[in-house]
Amino acid sequence: MLADARLVAGKDLRIERRARVATNQVAPFAILVLVLFAFALDPDRGILDRATAGLYWVAVLLSTVLAVQRAYAIEATDGVPDALRLSGLDPAAVFLGKTAALGLQLLVLEALLLIGVTVLYTTELAGPVLLAATCLAATVGLASAGSLYGVLAAGLRVRETLLPLLLLPVVAPVLIGATRAFEAALAGAPGDGWPWCGLLTIFAAIYVTFGMLAFGPLMEEL
């Protein structure tokens, strides 16, 4: 099954490499969000410093929605879903593959955003181990929830407005947990943050499991 998953992940990443949506559209959008927050919150008044963790993860969440939208939009136009259905691949493997591909894109995005806050918000990246672990755990959760809701909304004409409404409330725990973990890391007290990282891991585990189970019936919708 892992081999199948890698197959699907490879396909998704290759499509992305050719379409370059993540690099051309989602990444600039993510940086744009950081800039917009700076406009709104006035860097000189210290709010930006205190809010960095939250703003970072809001930017990640919004970018995730975009990334998921594009991932399923590209597929729908190429007749890929039918091919996936007929290929006889285990739906759970398809889910894992899509999640992995989406997750990889998100990790790259998060790294880019880390550079962004270092430069734009002059953040000092303290507690790098916790930061990295948080990013990893949060990404698995976001990618699996994103893949799941992506297929849930796939093929519907109102997908653009429906997907954010469905996905964002669901990943609110990721926002809460990741922000608290980042805050603890950046404040130099990683001990406070590791429990939140644990919460993220639980979220990720639940959504990966659920996704593997639910993808089978949902693949008919692709």
Next chain:
Amino acid sequence: MINEGYVVAGYLLTFLGLGAYAAWILIRGRRLSARVPEERRRWM
């Protein structure tokens, strides 16, 4: 006293709101029942 105002508002809104919702269900139920043939109106 101000507090009583909130209580009255709360009870009024609750009862009126639930009443309106119930009325909507019943009225719509009658309207749709007329359009659906007898044998298909109920689940069991």
Next chain:
Amino acid sequence: MTQTTTTLTGAPAHTGSRGSRIVGILAAVGALALLVFALVLSPADRIQGEAVRLIYLHVPAAFAMYGAVILLGVSSAMWLRRKSRGWDVLGAAAAEVGLVFTGLTLMTGMLWGRPTWGVYWVWDARLTTTAMLAILLAGYLALRRVPASEESRARRAAVAGLLVVVDLPLIHYSVDWWRTLHQDATISTTDAKIDGLMLFTLFLAIVVAGLVLAWLLIHRFRLAWLEAEAEEGGLDRALAERRAEAEVSA
């Protein structure tokens, strides 16, 4: 056209039945009794004053809300197993009734909070989670309204419905943990020692809420069933008309 044999003849042209009427009457009587107890007989609170009377609405509404959400989860899971329309329709009814009670919970909570805390809204765990639930249910209902084949819509709704139920404890736990770290004092809606009469009124209110929930669910379920039948009937009629046109022109 052949006569269809029916197992159920003479179904009435409304969503009522003897059972629903009994539940309805009990609920109405109970509601009247609740009004007497909540507004007249039970005492005002030492600290909260008259505002405590809103608790007799707020807590039962929350119970009904959770009841509806659990029903949504169960019917979503059952649809995935049995694929019968009944479970799908039940999920739709449960979600909408649940959203109504979520709105009531929020409204009564805010009206209670204003005189008690001085503000309409605080970011405490319960209110925040309830607000999130409102959004989740609204999203579920929006998903149901997207045009699709009945089976496709039911499948998406069933998975989405299960996810609402799976997600709720996650959201509650993370919000709760987050807010308890930030609160100076935990806000509790009831005193440690509750007057006996107040306790009884609260229990009465919860029972009444349960009856109202049941009544609403019965009728909303039947209405949703009719909606599904009417939609299918509309499709059948359109197909029949099309076929009739084809025969005439042939």
